[in-house]
Amino acid sequence: MGGIESFLGMGGYAAFVWPAYLLAAAVMGGFWAVSRAELKRRERQLQELEQRGGGRRRRRAEGPGGQVPR
Amino acid sequence: MSDLARPPAGSALHRFASPARFLRLAGSLQPWLAGGTLLCLGVGLYLALFGSPADYQQGETVRIMYVHVPAAWMALFVYLCIALASASLLVWRHPLAGLVAKASAPLGAAFTFLALATGSLWGKPMWGTWWEWDGRMTSVLILFFLYLGLIALTNAFESPERGQRASAVLALVGVVNLPIIKFSVDWWNTLHQPASVMRLDGPTIDPSMLWPLLIMAAGFTFYYLWVMLLRVRGELVEARLRALQRLETEGR
Numbered sequence: 001m002g003g004i005e006s007f008l009g010m011g012g013y014a015a016f017v018w019p020a021y022l023l024a025a026a027v028m029g030g031f032w033a034v035s036r037a038e039l040k041r042r043e044r045q046l047q048e049l050e051q052r053g054g055g056r057r058r059r060r061a062e063g064p065g066g067q068v069p070r
Numbered sequence: 071m072s073d074l075a076r077p078p079a080g081s082a083l084h085r086f087a088s089p090a091r092f093l094r095l096a097g098s099l100q101p102w103l104a105g106g107t108l109l110c111l112g113v114g115l116y117l118a119l120f121g122s123p124a125d126y127q128q129g130e131t132v133r134i135m136y137v138h139v140p141a142a143w144m145a146l147f148v149y150l151c152i153a154l155a156s157a158s159l160l161v162w163r164h165p166l167a168g169l170v171a172k173a174s175a176p177l178g179a180a181f182t183f184l185a186l187a188t189g190s191l192w193g194k195p196m197w198g199t200w201w202e203w204d205g206r207m208t209s210v211l212i213l214f215f216l217y218l219g220l221i222a223l224t225n226a227f228e229s230p231e232r233g234q235r236a237s238a239v240l241a242l243v244g245v246v247n248l249p250i251i252k253f254s255v256d257w258w259n260t261l262h263q264p265a266s267v268m269r270l271d272g273p274t275i276d277p278s279m280l281w282p283l284l285i286m287a288a289g290f291t292f293y294y295l296w297v298m299l300l301r302v303r304g305e306l307v308e309a310r311l312r313a314l315q316r317l318e319t320e321g322r
Contacts, residue, residue: 007119011130016195020188021115024137027180032297039304046307049314 089306092166096299103296110289117282125279134192136282140290141184145213146248148178148294152220153245156238166302168234169309171241172224173301177294179217186210197261205254206262209247216244230309 010017118136125132152171159167189207190200201207220237227233255264266274273280 010133011124013129013131013195016131016191017133020134020137020191023187023191024141024184027184028293031177031180032293032300035297035300035304039300039307042304042307042311046311046314049311049318052318 089166089309093303093306096303100296100299103292103299106292107289107296110285110292114282114286114289118286122279122282123276128196131192131195132279134188135279136286138185138188138192139283140287141181141188142210143287144290144294145178145182145185145210146251147291148174148181149213149216149241149244149248152178152241156241159234159238160242168231168238169302169305170298171220171238172234173298173305174294175217175220175224175237177297177301179214179221181290181294182210182214182217186214193261199261202261204260204262205258206251206260209251209254213244213247213251216240216247220244230312 008014008018114136118133122133122136124130152174155164155167155171155174158164159171186207189210193202194200220241223240224230224233224237227236252265254260255262275283
């Protein structure tokens with residue numbers, strides 16, 4: 001038990017060490033989650049648009065010299 | 071392929087100019103990058119928190135180094151990647167380079183913020199101050215503002231391509247800040263310690279601390295590449311969305 005308390009106490013510097021790790025975890029984890037959610041949202045929108053008939057027009061646009069990225 | 075049809079010399083980058091090819095490559099790389107991130111950060115965190123000693127002078131606060139230093143390295147590395155992508159956009163008009171730069175800028179800003187914040191958390195117990203207007207800290211703060219400028223400029227135009235080109239120019243101008251950050255600890259009096267890993271005469275840091283640091287840095291690098299590819303995929307889907315919406319509007 002003393003071992004865990006001593007570990008969490010970080011030699012009296014817990015108030016500085018743990019916030020640094022928590023901040024890194026929050027920023028990096030949050031950034032990944034937001035980026036992934038944004039990608040999924042756009043993919044859903046694209047799917048809906050293609051189902052509404054956008055796909056047919058896209059194929060026309062992708063003919064010779066078509067610029068629509070896939 | 072005739073010589074006329076061959077892409078110009080120096081356009082090897084254009085091999086991945088096709089969004090379809092890029093997406094295939096990104097799709098096959100992403101699981102490996104995710105795995106590399108989780109493995110390196112898992113092992114790195116274990117070594118940083120349990121497998122490395124406290125510093126003889128700084129005590130347990132030295133453990134902040136394992137997130138602060140990789141974040142600071144990534145702040146510089148991501149900017150370098152943005153600068154290379156910007157040069158590629160302006161010189162070779164590589165169609166994906168602008169998207170790589172756009173996707174990377176918020177990540178670079180996040181790493182720079184982490185470097186500044188964790189540096190403050192390390193500075194308070196060791197130096198007695200959260201902040202000091204010295205060369206290293208001020209130049210890193212300027213880097214943070216540069217990232218914010220890149221993000222703002224990229225989104226300031228109605229045409230995404232114009233925004234990316236304007237931002238590319240700013241990114242190339244801002245490269246001058248990178249050597250200033252790197253050498254600031256040698257050029258000016260500073261509270262910040264000089265380099266102890268990237269030195270011509272080799273690292274001065276003990277291997278028991280160097281290995282966890284390098285493994286954490288590898289984890290941060292994998293993380294950047296993983297999330298950057300995720301964001302570039304998002305930008306490509308967004309471009310397709312815009313194109314389809316335009317076609318739909320014109321078709322009405």
